[in-house]
Amino acid sequence: MAPVSRLGGRALAALLPDLRTLPGPVYGALADGITALVLDGRVATETRLPSERELAVALRVSRATVTAAYDALRADDFLTSRTGSGSFVSVPAASRVRPSLARWTTAGSDAPDVIDLSCAALPAPPGVIEAAVASAATRVSQFTRHDGYDPSGLPALRAAVAARFRARGVPTDADQILITNGALHGFDLLLRLLIGSGDRVLTELPTYPGALDAIRGNSGRVVPVPMAAAGGWQVELVQATLRQTAPRLAFLTPDFHNPTGALLDESGRRDILRTARETGTTVVVDESFVDLGFCPGARASAAIDPSVISLGSLSKPVWGGLRIGWLRASTDLVHRLAALRASIDMGGAVLDQLVAADLFGRLDEITAARVAGLRPQRDALLAALARELPQWRVTVPQGGLSLWAELDAPLSTPLTLLATQAGVVVVPGSRFGIDGTLERFLRLPFSLPAERLDEAVRRLAGVWIRLGHSGISTRQLVVA
Numbered sequence: 001m002a003p004v005s006r007l008g009g010r011a012l013a014a015l016l017p018d019l020r021t022l023p024g025p026v027y028g029a030l031a032d033g034i035t036a037l038v039l040d041g042r043v044a045t046e047t048r049l050p051s052e053r054e055l056a057v058a059l060r061v062s063r064a065t066v067t068a069a070y071d072a073l074r075a076d077d078f079l080t081s082r083t084g085s086g087s088f089v090s091v092p093a094a095s096r097v098r099p100s101l102a103r104w105t106t107a108g109s110d111a112p113d114v115i116d117l118s119c120a121a122l123p124a125p126p127g128v129i130e131a132a133v134a135s136a137a138t139r140v141s142q143f144t145r146h147d148g149y150d151p152s153g154l155p156a157l158r159a160a161v162a163a164r165f166r167a168r169g170v171p172t173d174a175d176q177i178l179i180t181n182g183a184l185h186g187f188d189l190l191l192r193l194l195i196g197s198g199d200r201v202l203t204e205l206p207t208y209p210g211a212l213d214a215i216r217g218n219s220g221r222v223v224p225v226p227m228a229a230a231g232g233w234q235v236e237l238v239q240a241t242l243r244q245t246a247p248r249l250a251f252l253t254p255d256f257h258n259p260t261g262a263l264l265d266e267s268g269r270r271d272i273l274r275t276a277r278e279t280g281t282t283v284v285v286d287e288s289f290v291d292l293g294f295c296p297g298a299r300a301s302a303a304i305d306p307s308v309i310s311l312g313s314l315s316k317p318v319w320g321g322l323r324i325g326w327l328r329a330s331t332d333l334v335h336r337l338a339a340l341r342a343s344i345d346m347g348g349a350v351l352d353q354l355v356a357a358d359l360f361g362r363l364d365e366i367t368a369a370r371v372a373g374l375r376p377q378r379d380a381l382l383a384a385l386a387r388e389l390p391q392w393r394v395t396v397p398q399g400g401l402s403l404w405a406e407l408d409a410p411l412s413t414p415l416t417l418l419a420t421q422a423g424v425v426v427v428p429g430s431r432f433g434i435d436g437t438l439e440r441f442l443r444l445p446f447s448l449p450a451e452r453l454d455e456a457v458r459r460l461a462g463v464w465i466r467l468g469h470s471g472i473s474t475r476q477l478v479v480a
Contacts, residue, residue: 005223005241007043009050009058015042019059026061027068034069035078038089039410041205041429041438044224047089049079091435115456116425120258120401120445124319125366128359136354143350151342152334153179153326154353160360161312161326169303170310170328178327178334178341179348183288183313184210186327187251189337190284190309191218200247204233206404206432206441208258208286211251222434223247231260231395231404235268239275246279254301256289259432259443260404261397266299273305284309291317291367293399294375302328309333314356316401317367324348324356374401380450384457389464402445404429410439411467418466422459 015037022029037043049055052070056063070087073079077092152158158177165172180186195201197219203211205224215222225241228234233254242250252272254264264272276283285301287310302308313325327337341347359366378397385394385405393406407415412428419426429441446453 005044005225005244006048007050009054012043012050012055013058016059019061025068027065027072030059030061030065030069031072031076031078034073034089035076036410036440038078038091039437040440041224041433042226042229043089044205044226045089045091045435045437048086049089051086091437114423114425115448115452115459117445117448117456118425118427120443120447121316121320122370122401122447124321125369128362128366129319129322129355132355132358135358136351139354140351143354148350149342149346150350151338151347153177153348154350154357157324157353157357157360158326160357161328164360164363165300165302165310165328168300170300171306172302172328173331175331176328176334178329178337179353180325180327180341181323181345181348182315182325183286183311184214184325185323186311186325187211187284187286188214188218189341190249190327191215191220193337193340194282195220195248199249200245202238202241202245202247202250202252202281204252204257205434206259206429206438206443207251208253209427209431211286212434215251220248224434227257227260227262229406231262233262233264233268233272235271238272242272242275242279242281247281250276250281250283251286252283252301253286253289255285255287255297256293256397256399258286258289258400259402260395261400261402262395263293263295263298263398266304269298269301269304273301273308277305277307282307282309284311287312288316289400291363292371292374292401294371294378295398297399314359317363317370318359322352322356322359324352374446377446377448377450377453378403381444381446381453381457384454385444388457388461401447402443405442405444407440407442407464409467412439412442414467415442415460415463418463419460422463424456424459424463426460 016033019026019029019033038045050058052063052066056066070079074081078090079087080090081087155174157179158174161177162172162174178186180189191214195218199220200223201215201220202223202225205226212222223241223245225238226234254269256263273283285308290297290312302310310328311325314322315325381403382394382396385392391408394403397403413430416426416428427443429438429443430436432438432443
C-alpha cells in the first residue's frame with residue numbers, strides 16, 4: 001500500500017522540540033516526540049517517515065540514535081516498516097476509533113442538571129419555524145394535485161438557493177442545484193457516485209466526524225492533512241499531499257471550519273484549488289457554517305473555481321430539525337445525482353421544502369440575529385477557559401459554533417468519560433480524527449447560553465484536576 005504522504009527529515013525536525021533539552025536518553029525523547037506528533041494529529045497515520053540516515057542528518061544526531069528511536073516506535077506499534085518501501089506511522093489497532101452512535105445514545109443527557117456540549121447546533125429561533133410552516137400550509141394544496149416526487153427538489157427552493165449563490169458572486173442556475181436532506185446527505189450521494197472501493201478522499205485533520213464515517217461507509221480511504229498547531233491550513237502541506245496521492249476527492253470546510261472555526265483566505269483557496277486541478281482531484285466544500293462568521297467571509301470557493309462542488313444546509317443557521325440541505329454542481333452532475341437519489345429515497349418532503357423556501361426570504365435577518373447572539377456566548381466560553389483552565393491553549397474561532405481547545409496532556413477521552421459523572425457531555429478530540437489521534441484536543445461548542453457554558457467549564461476544570469491526580473498515563477490511547 002502506498003503511503004498517504006512522505007515527511008522529509010527537515011520537515012520532521014522542525015516539528016520536534018530540542019531533544020537535548022529533554023530528560024532521559026535522546027533516542028527516547030525522539031520516540032516520545034514522534035508519538036506525541038502522531039497522537040496530536042500533527043503527523044497523519046500512514047505517513048512515510050524519513051530514512052534513519054536522513055533524519056539523523058537533519059537532527060544532528062547519530063544514526064544509531066534514530067535507529068533506537070525507530071525500534072522503540074515499532075515495539076509500541078507506532079511504526080510499521082515495509083521492506084523496500086520505508087517506515088510508516090501507525091497507531092496500535094486497539095486504539096483506533098470506530099464509527100459511533102454515542103451522540104444519539106448518551107444516557108441521561110436530558111436530565112435538568114446535565115450540560116450537553118456534544119453537538120454544535122442551535123435550537124430554532126423563537127416563532128420563525130412556526131411562521132414559515134403556517135405560510136407553507138397556505139401554498140401546499142397546489143402541489144397535492146401531483147404525485148409529489150421530485151428527486152432534484154422543489155423548483156422554487158432550487159431557484160432560491162441559486163439566487164443566494166449568485167449574490168455571493170457565483171453564477172448559478174436552478175438546474176445546478178440539488179435539494180438534499182442536509183449537507184451530509186449530499187456528501188454521501190457524491191461518494192456513492194464518484195468514488196470506488198479504496199479511492200482516496202483528502203480531508204483536513206481534524207474534520208467533521210460524519211464526513212469520516214461517510215467516507216469509510218462508502219469504502220473510501222481517508223487521506224488526512226493536519227491543520228496548523230495555531231489553527232488554520234498548512235496550504236503547502238495540502239498541496240504536497242494532493243501531488244503525492246492524487247486523491248479522487250477532497251472534502252474541505254474552508255468557511256469557519258468544523259471544529260476549529262478557522263477561515264481559509266482567498267490566496268490559500270486559490271493555491272489549493274489550482275493544485276487540485278493539476279492532480280485531477282474533485283474538490284467538495286462544506287459551507288454549512290458560511291453564514292455564521294464573526295468576521296467578513298472570504299470569496300466563495302466556487303467563485304474562484306466553478307468546478308468546485310458546494311454543500312450547504314439550513315441545519316446550522318436555522319434548525320437541525322428542518323432536514324433541508326443543498327448541493328451546487330454542474331448541471332450534468334446534478335442530473336446524475338438526482339437519478340441516483342431516485343433509487344434511494346425518491347426525493348425530499350414537499351412541505352419541508354416549502355417551509356425552507358419561505359425561510360430563504362428571511363435568511364439574512366435570521367443569520368444576523370444568530371451571529372449577534374453567538375458572539376457573546378463565544379466570548380463567555382473563552383473567558384471561562386482563560387479563568388478556569390489557563391493551561392489549555394485556545395485559538396479564537398473566526399466563526400462557526402465551536403472552538404478547538406488544546407489540552408496540556410493527551411487525556412481527552414478520559415476527560416470526557418469522567419465529565420459525564422460531573423454532568424457535562426463532551427466529545428473527545430479523537431472523534432474528529434482517525435486511528436486514535438487528537439487525544440490532546442477537545443471540541444467545545446458555544447451554542448448554549450453564557451451561564452451554562454460558564455458552569456460547564458467550571459465542572460470540566462474540576463474533572464481535569466481529578467485527572468491530574470489520578471496517575472493516568474499521558475500516553476494513554478483511546479480504547480474503542
